[in-house]
Amino acid sequence: MSTDFNGTWNMVSNDNFEAYMAALDIDFPTRKIANLLKPQKVIEQKGDSFIVKTLSTFRNYRVQFTVGEEFEEDTKGLDNRKCKSLVTWVSNKLVCVQKGEKENRGWTHWVEDGDLHLELHCSDQVCKQVYRKVPGA
Ligand code: ECB
Numbered sequence: 001m002s003t004d005f006n007g008t009w010n011m012v013s014n015d016n017f018e019a020y021m022a023a024l025d026i027d028f029p030t031r032k033i034a035n036l037l038k039p040q041k042v043i044e045q046k047g048d049s050f051i052v053k054t055l056s057t058f059r060n061y062r063v064q065f066t067v068g069e070e071f072e073e074d075t076k077g078l079d080n081r082k083c084k085s086l087v088t089w090v091s092n093k094l095v096c097v098q099k100g101e102k103e104n105r106g107w108t109h110w111v112e113d114g115d116l117h118l119e120l121h122c123s124d125q126v127c128k129q130v131y132r133k134v135p136g137a
Helices: 017-023 028-034
Strands: 007-015 040-046 049-055 061-066 071-074 082-090 093-099 106-112 115-122 125-133
Touching: 017 028, 017 115, 017 125, 040 115, 061 071, 061 082
Parallel strands: none
Antiparallel strands: 007 040, 007 125, 040 049, 049 061, 071 082, 082 093, 093 106, 106 115, 115 125
C-alpha cells in the first residue's frame, strides 16, 4: 500500500519560497504577494491517479496526473511555462521531474507524522513547505 495523500491540507510553514520563485523569474511584486499566502492543497487520489489543487486568495493551480505517465504541464498563472512532467514513486514519496527550460525543476511530496510535506526545487533553490490535514474535510 502506498501513502494516502487524500484530503484538504493547510499550509503551516513555507521556507525559501521567495528564492524558489526568483529562480522561476517571478517578478518582485508578484513574489511579495505570493510569499504572504497560506495556500491549501486539496488532493484527490485514486490509486496512482491524482488531482492536486493548490488554492489561495490570489491564484489557484490544478494539476492532474497518473504516476509513471509523462504529461504536458502548463504552469499557467505561475511562471507560465510548459514542462514535460513525470511523477514516480520513490519508496513512499511522490517525486515529480518537470523537464523544460528550467534546470533541476521538480518537487517531492510525502506524509510524515500525519503532515503533508512538499519540497519544491528549481536550479539551486529548494523551498520546503509543510501542510496540516484539515479534519473531516
Ligand atoms: C497557486 C498558489 C500560489 C500562487 C503563487 C502565485 C504566483 C507565483 C508564481 C509562481 C511561483 C511558482 C510556484 C507557485 C507555488 C505553488 C503552486 C504549485 C506548486 C506545485 O508545483 O505544486 C505541486 C505539488 O503540490 C502540484 O502542482
